[in-house]
Amino acid sequence: MGGIYEGVQACVTNHLHREILHISCGAHNSNLAVEYACNCSVEYINLFMLLQELYNYFTLSIKRCHVLREALDKSPYGLNIKSLSNTGWTANYESIHAVIESYDGIIYCFQLIEEGEQFDKESKLQGKNLRNKFISYEVIVLLKFMKNITRTTNSLTAHLQAKQLNILSSMELITNTLKLIEMMRNDDQSLKNILLLGEKHIEPYDVDIDKEFNRLRRIDPKPATVVQLTRESFYLKLFREIFDHLYKTYSGFLNVLNEKLQWFVNVLHSRIENLTLNECQHMCELIPKLTSPPLLFKELQLLSDQIKECDNMNGMAKLLQECGHLYPKVSSIYNYILTLPNTTATNERSFSKMKIIKNYLRAKLTNDKLEYLLLCSV
Known part of the structure; x- marks a missing residue:
C-alpha cells in the first residue's frame, strides 16, 4: 500500500501529480506492538506456547473438552479457554484473561482426566505433563502481568477502531497510552504486588518458588560475566522489557x-x-x-475564537455545519482531517469475510449473491 515506487500511494501520487498521505492502520500497528513485545524474551514465548498447547489439548478431544466445560460451568468466574491468533487483535488478551480466571478449574480438569477411566494412557500422560508445566510460579506471575498489559493495549486497539475517532484525536490517544505505559513501568510497588499475588495464588499447590527459580535460571559459571539477580529483580527486569518494547514501538508509530x-x-x-x-x-x-495559503490563513484567523470554544474535532464538525459555507477553505481543511482514516479494520474484515464466503468450492458465485452474503456476514 505505502510502497514509494510501485505501491498504491506511489501510483495515486503519480496519477494526480501531488503528494498523497498514506497512514497505516492504527489498530494493526497496535497489534504488531503487542506481538513484537511478546517475543522479546524466551519466558514470554514459552508462556504463549503453553497457552496454545493448553487450548489444543482440550479442544482436540470431545471428551476432554466436555470435562473442561462442566468444570468451568460450576465456577462463577470460569471462562472457556481461547485460542491465540496472529491476526486476532484481542486474542492474546482473551486467552490470558480466560486462563487466569479459570486457573483452578483447569488444574482440577487435569486431575479428573488423570483419574478418569474413560481416558486413554496418552491423554493422561499429556495432561500430567501440561499440569506440571502449568503449576508454576513463573506462569502465574507472567499471566497476571500480561493480563494488565494486554488490557491496556486491547483498550487502545478498540478505541482506535471507533468510527467517531479522527486521526488527530488518535494521536492524542496514543500519546496518553505512552504516558500510561511509562507510569506503569516506573511503578515499582505495583510490579512487586504482582509478585506477591503470584505467591498467594500458587501457595495451595505447594510449589517451592525459590527452588523453581534456581532451576529455571542457570547461573553463569564464569566469575567475570556472572550476574547475580534475585527473584524479585529478575521478574521486575522481565516486566520492564515488555514496557520498553511497547513504548518503543508505539513511539515509532x-x-x-x-x-x-x-x-x-x-x-x-x-x-x-x-x-x-x-x-x-x-x-x-x-x-x-x-490554491491560496494567505486566504486560508486569514479564514483561520477570523474563525480562531470560535475554534477555541470547540472541545474536540466533533465540535469542529458541528461548527462547520453551521458556518462552513462562509469559510470554504477552512471547511476543506477540517473535512480532509476528519476523513483521513486512522484504521482500515472494517475494510480488512470485509475482505476476510469475502475470502471465507467465496472459496474454491464457490468459484461460480455471482457478484449479486456474493454482495448479499457479505452484507449478512459483515
Missing part, C-alpha cells in the same frame, strides 16, 4: 504520524494560536482545490 501530519497539528482547538502561514502553504499543497 506516533513519530511517523507526527511527521506526516506535522502541518495539521496546529489546527486543533488547543493550538490554533500557533498556526503559521508556512503551515497553510503546506496544507494547500496536500489538499486539492486549495
